[in-house]
Amino acid sequence: MTLNPSLTTAWEALSRHAAEERAIHVRDLLDDPKRFAQFSCEAQGMLLDYTRQRLDARALELLHDLAANADLSERIEALLRGDTVNNTERRPALHTALRRDAKRPLVVGGRDLMRDVAAERAKLDAFVRGVHSGAIGGSTAQPFRTIVNIGIGGSDLGPVMAVEALACFRRDLEVRFVSNIDGCQIADVVASCDPARTLFVICSKTFTTLETMTNARIAREWIAERLGSAALSKHFAAVSTNHKAMDEFGVNPDYRFTMWDWVGGRYSIWSSIGLALALAVGTEHFKAFLDGGAAIDEHFASAPFAQNLPVLLGLLGAWNVNFLGTPSHAVLPYDQRLHRFPAYLQQLEMESNGKRVHRDGKPVDHATGPVLWGEPGSNAQHSFFQLLHQGTADVAMDFIAPVRASNPYQEQQNLALANCFAQAEAFARGQTEAQVRSELAAKGVASAELEALVPHKVHPGNRACSVLLFQRLDPNTLGKLIALYEHKVYVQSVLWDINPFDQWGVELGKKLADKLAPAVRDPGAAGSQPPGVRGLLEYVKRWR
16 A cells, blocks of 8 residues: 555654754764764765754654564565565566675565576676687687677766776776767767777667667668678677567677666666676676675665665665755765766656656655765865855765775875865855954954954855775775665665655656657658757758
8 A cells, every 4th residue: 555655654754853953954964973883884884974963862762663664574574575666567686696695595476586687697607608618709810809889878878987987907908878869979989999908888778879879870870881691690799689680680599698677777787788898807706796685685674774885875865855855965986986977866766756656656745866066076076065065955965985096096085085075074064254353363364354364264064074994996896886876775765655666657758758769850841840959950951
């Protein structure tokens, strides 16, 4: 039975407590010597420090009541055992099976899915080893040196993020990515590739995605023009379920990999969509990546909520969004290798929880997913941190950092950590008027100038910050990091009673684009389009 969470006693109690909590500045909580022990959690080689969140022990207790009221424990079990948690598409969401130990059966609908998963893993591993050894090469028998992944959404964001994050684990292969339909990426990529030594990996579950297939056809023409049509079967691999379309395209049957309808695109990095990552780092590192995700699955399933990292992140997010009214969330990695991680999380969080109806189709009367964004830390300090410190927007933040460097320069990572910790403190504590006056007076600033400067130098602080710390960014840790945020998103969907596994909002624009494409090619035939579109098409015709 669906129950609007905002009508529960737990929600009402949290709303009342939040009204009291708003009167307390987080700086007044931070000097408690017991706070770090009470508001931090170490598990799976990761430390979550949420001492700078704007909540006290009572708020945390009430959030746990909200989780119990939403039957979170049962919903976690339902996800992991393969129940139909995606109710609008009537199927499970079993991305966790993709990283599960293949020796542990997972029977769904009378079939052990792990047999299928193990077979696909073995096929992917054999292909990767073949490419690395040179046994699988191009039409001229030369080994591949460039891999070009063609996909969009989860078929691009996951692989490109992971390949960038694990750059220091890469083998001697260049891995490039093409996603956008405007032609710039594919043009730039092929301009610097040797066709005889280039393998394209087309990632499209349906093999009909407009952006992906448009770029794939350009790549096919490029190979055919330079190596001949007979070479095509040697230079294209694909991840799809549409064998007829792959036949028509000319994909070698031995170079085809599958994914299942119970794997959403934004969760597909664990599947054969991760082929580009496996090619980049090798099968052993790819397995370590899968094992990291599996370790967080076990933690999510078994840890008490008070020590459960994904549950804590989910509860904190709901507290900020629903009870403190914080509509925006910034993810700030202090490691340049994670520069694509915020973009990856944008899809994961906003495509999952950007919903306006409950699971039963009734409208929500509370906020759901926040706007998520971010950039690597030190660069961000010199761009948008000014708004976060002294602007009027209220933004919650996750600071993410490895202790050990992802490069030979540990001293520079030490500086990054100093910046990370300092910014978290500054956002939480702020700088009071009294502190500004004292600082300016100590510098000998004249009274009149001092009074003029004070309001400009005050920092309100009281920003909600968490720090997520780990030892080193390696394949296993990256797997943990991704799975941690996946399960955080699921926790919030349960608290909000929404379906995080469909994405109908993606479809409308696609359908309209299909209808508009002929008119853009021939603006003279645009008579049936809406007036505003006809006006735009007139300029296309004039300026083309």
